[in-house]
Amino acid sequence: MISLIFPLYNEQENITHYPTDLFPIIDDIKKSAGENFEYIFIDDGSRDETVKKIQEITRSRTDVKILVHEKNSGMGTAIKTGLSACSGDLVITMDADLTFRPVDVAILIAKYQETHADCISGSPYLEKGLMEEVTPFRLIMSKSVNFLYRMLLGGGITCVSPIFRLYKRNVLSEMEITSRNFEINAEIISKLIIGGKTVVEVPVPLLKRKYGESKIDIKKEVKNYILLLYRIFKTKYLHRKWV
Ligand SMILES: Nc1nc2c(ncn2[C@@H]2O[C@H](COP(=O)(O)OP(=O)(O)O)[C@@H](O)[C@H]2O)c(=O)[nH]1
Numbered sequence: 210m211i212s213l214i215f216p217l218y219n220e221q222e223n224i225t226h227y228p229t230d231l232f233p234i235i236d237d238i239k240k241s242a243g244e245n246f247e248y249i250f251i252d253d254g255s256r257d258e259t260v261k262k263i264q265e266i267t268r269s270r271t272d273v274k275i276l277v278h279e280k281n282s283g284m285g286t287a288i289k290t291g292l293s294a295c296s297g298d299l300v301i302t303m304d305a306d307l308t309f310r311p312v313d314v315a316i317l318i319a320k321y322q323e324t325h326a327d328c329i330s331g332s333p334y335l336e337k338g339l340m341e342e343v344t345p346f347r348l349i350m351s352k353s354v355n356f357l358y359r360m361l362l363g364g365g366i367t368c369v370s371p372i373f374r375l376y377k378r379n380v381l382s383e384m385e386i387t388s389r390n391f392e393i394n395a396e397i398i399s400k401l402i403i404g405g406k407t408v409v410e411v412p413v414p415l416l417k418r419k420y421g422e423s424k425i426d427i428k429k430e431v432k433n434y435i436l437l438l439y440r441i442f443k444t445k446y447l448h449r450k451w452v
């Protein structure tokens with residue numbers, strides 16, 4: 210079984226589109242790939258109608274778990290809550306705004322079936338023209354940070370930040386993850402590479418968010434990503450502890 214993990218924070222508009230834009234797409238993949246799925250939704254102290262909406266639209270489904278944080282604790286914390294509650298042997302982490310397309314879950318699975326890698330990571334940087342729209346400031350920040358990670362980590366990874374990934378669950382269960390925010394994805398991929406696990410990137414498009422607002426605070430996140438780079442340096446070259 211494959212667990213699909215969705216961190217949710219103030220995503221009421223996006224959730225109303227799941228009956229057309231998410232569930233039928235995954236149902237098709239279920240048939241074609243011969244895999245079963247469970248959905249894990251983690252609400253992270255949303256102040257809008259996220260919890261009510263997700264409960265409403267999933268009421269008749271038996272393949273859904275909804276977990277609720279009373280207080281907003283960050284996307285990283287939400288993913289960790291999801292990981293501790295899921296039961297698939299494979300785990301896919303996804304964006305609630307579906308900016309990574311549900312149809313591309315099939316690409317992650319096909320690559321896993323071909324390689325049996327520990328992690329298949331979707332990257333919009335692997336080929337030209339995959340990014341629908343992004344502000345120049347955010348693109349420059351992101352490309353610079355990714356360049357630094359590539360230098361430090363090796364492994365030729367083009368993009369460390371995307372959430373759109375498939376993992377072997379046992380590989381993640383063995384890992385101590387400390388990030389509470391968006392940098393969790395960079396922490397996980399860094400630890401996989403440092404630990405000698407296999408990571409394979411696949412090109413996937415990244416669309417523009419259609420509904421609701423992005424929650425990212427770029428300046429805060431860049432700080433977190435730089436701190437993480439320092440930790441990688443300490444662990445990889447000075448053989449010191451991560452924290
Ligand atoms: N649990 C949780 N999820 C969050 C938080 N902030 C953002 N998210 C979710 O993380 C995903 C990515 O966030 P988003 O705002 O789209 O950021 P962007 O795609 O980087 O602009 C979405 O599924 C959000 O609902 C948070 O504080 N807690």
Ligand SMILES: [Mg+2]
Pocket residue numbers: 304306308418423
């Ligand atoms: Mg988004």
